Amino acid sequence: xxxxxxxxxxxxxxxxxRYKAGxxxxxxxxxxxxxxxxxxxxxxxxxxxxxxxxxxSSRVLSFSEREEISRGVAAxxxxxxxxxxxxxxxxxxxQEVARHGGRPHYRAAPADSAAWESARRPKxxxxxxxxxxxxxxxxxxxxxxxxxxIASWLREQYPGNPExxxxxxxxxxxxxxQARGALKKQLTGHLRSRRRIRRSRHAMxxxxxxxxxxxxxxxxxxxxxxxxxxxxxxxxGDLVEGSxxxxxxxxxxxxxxxxxxxxxxxxxxxxxxxxLGKAIRKLPTALRRSLTWDRGMELANHSSFTVATDVQVxxxxxxxxxxxxxxxxxxxxxxxxYPKGKDLSxxxxxxxxxxxxxxxxxxxxxLNWKTxxxxxETSVSTTH
Numbered sequence: 001x002x003x004x005x006x007x008x009x010x011x012x013x014x015x016x017x018r019y020k021a022g023x024x025x026x027x028x029x030x031x032x033x034x035x036x037x038x039x040x041x042x043x044x045x046x047x048x049x050x051x052x053x054x055x056x057s058s059r060v061l062s063f064s065e066r067e068e069i070s071r072g073v074a075a076x077x078x079x080x081x082x083x084x085x086x087x088x089x090x091x092x093x094x095q096e097v098a099r100h101g102g103r104p105h106y107r108a109a110p111a112d113s114a115a116w117e118s119a120r121r122p123k124x125x126x127x128x129x130x131x132x133x134x135x136x137x138x139x140x141x142x143x144x145x146x147x148x149x150i151a152s153w154l155r156e157q158y159p160g161n162p163e164x165x166x167x168x169x170x171x172x173x174x175x176x177x178q179a180r181g182a183l184k185k186q187l188t189g190h191l192r193s194r195r196r197i198r199r200s201r202h203a204m205x206x207x208x209x210x211x212x213x214x215x216x217x218x219x220x221x222x223x224x225x226x227x228x229x230x231x232x233x234x235x236x237g238d239l240v241e242g243s244x245x246x247x248x249x250x251x252x253x254x255x256x257x258x259x260x261x262x263x264x265x266x267x268x269x270x271x272x273x274x275x276l277g278k279a280i281r282k283l284p285t286a287l288r289r290s291l292t293w294d295r296g297m298e299l300a301n302h303s304s305f306t307v308a309t310d311v312q313v314x315x316x317x318x319x320x321x322x323x324x325x326x327x328x329x330x331x332x333x334x335x336x337x338y339p340k341g342k343d344l345s346x347x348x349x350x351x352x353x354x355x356x357x358x359x360x361x362x363x364x365x366x367l368n369w370k371t372x373x374x375x376x377e378t379s380v381s382t383t384h
Contacts, residue, residue: 011034014032015028015039015042018031019043025039025040025043056116060115061088061092061115063108065086065088066096066108066111066112067108068082068085068086069082069086069093069096069097069108070106070107070108070111072085073103079093079094079097096111099111100114125170125174126166126170127166127170127174128174130164132164133154133163133164133166136154136164137150137166137171140153141171146168147168147169147171147172148168150166150168151165151167151168151171154166213295213297213300213302213315214300215302215303216295216302216315217312217313217314217315218314218315218317219292219314219315219316219317219323222234222290222314223290225289226254226290226292226314229254229255230255231255231289231379232253232255232256232286232287232289232376232379232380233253233286233287233288233290234253234254234255234289234290234291234292235251235253235254235280235290235292235311236251236252236254236291236292236293236324236326236327237249237250237251237252237276237292237293237299237324237327238250238293238324238327238331239264239267239272240331240334240344242338242341242342242343242344242345243341243343243344244343244345245267246343246344246345247264247266247267247344248261248262248263248264248338248344248347248352249261249264249272249275249276249279250262250327250330250331250334251276251279251280252326252327252330253287253372253376255375255376255379256367256372256373256375256376256379257326257330257364257366257367257372258360258372258373258376259330259356259359259360259372260279260356261334261353261356262275262276262279262349262352263347263348263349263352267296267298268298269297269298269299269300269301270301272298272299273299273301273304273305273308276305277304277305277308277309280309280311281308281309284380286380287376287380288309288310288311289311289312290311290312290313290314291305291311291312291314292313292314292316292324292327293313293315293316293324294315294316294320294321294324295315295316295318299313299315302315330359333359334359337355338355359372360372360376361373
């Protein structure tokens with residue numbers, strides 16, 4: 001196949017246009033006839049943030065003017081004659097030629113390239129200049145605060161000191177664009193997404209990624225009895241992630257907060273759907289009404305799950321974890337047993353059943369200090 005064609009200025013602009021519109025690396029590579037690795041390397045170099053478009057002032061020499069100077073020098077014209085033709089000062093022409101090798105060596109292209117490079121005046125970003133602010137931001141990131149939370153907290157904490165304010169966008173740029181030299185790259189591991197490259201905010205709208213699930217039924221179509229927790233059998237589900245790409249699935253019954261934990265070998269949709277299906281089919285028919293999931297592609301094969309269990313799946317809106325509030329809260333309780341960073345591959349289903357039993361027999365304030373197991377048993381018997 002040979003080496004891929006070099007990404008020129010025009011291709012580079014098209015790449016960033018497509019990336020900011022939310023297209024995937026695969027889609028961009030196919031559209032530009034470039035390898036995915038080539039596209040990914042270019043994005044990674046700037047952390048997925050498009051470089052600022054550079055422009056030159058009308059007061060400085062343009063490339064075409066430098067070409068005229070080069071022709072005039074080659075023809076032996078005086079600087080005064082060249083300047084007259086360009087409507088420039090003689091000193092502008094003479095200094096230009098002297099700066100780039102003098103009459104014997106002046107060439108338009110190298111001179112223009114050198115001028116662009118020398119015009120760079122990198123301005124240190126706010127976090128690079130303010131050491132105290134940088135220390136505070138880094139500390140909050142280590143506590144798993146989001147850039148938006150940090151930016152809002154700083155304004156509340158230092159209302160009369162704008163020097164201690166920083167926008168969330170500046171924090172993101174300092175993390176993803178390492179040339180700024182402000183925040184260490186390792187701190188991106190504390191972001192919720194843990195990405196090394198900033199994704200477009202439009203990325204949820206197109207391409208093969210979180211959010212695109214064929215035939216997904218919105219949570220807005222979920223029946224009222226599920227929304228108001230009127231009857232048992234409506235579940236919320238999610239994956240809890242450990243280190244080294246290990247996962248367990250959590251299922252929480254909305255009315256009783258009863259939890260089921262399911263061991264997974266990995267998060268491929270066929271694995272997750274099969275494991276959830278086996279867990280759901282063990283339940284009485286009265287407890288198999290619906291399942292609400294987020295936009296994770298691990299349930300892309302939801303239609304097979306519904307066929308196997310007769311349980312309709314509803315999907316939350318993108319980036320809306322509060323729509324599965326019971327499940328999110330239970331995942332937080334689960335971290336007491338399986339903290340972040342723990343390798344879950346060695347956890348057996350029997351161990352998960354033990355933890356689930358503890359959670360289900362623990363009194364809950366939201367249940368008026370009844371246990372989830374008691375509420376579920378009472379609801380089922382009342383329904384029958």
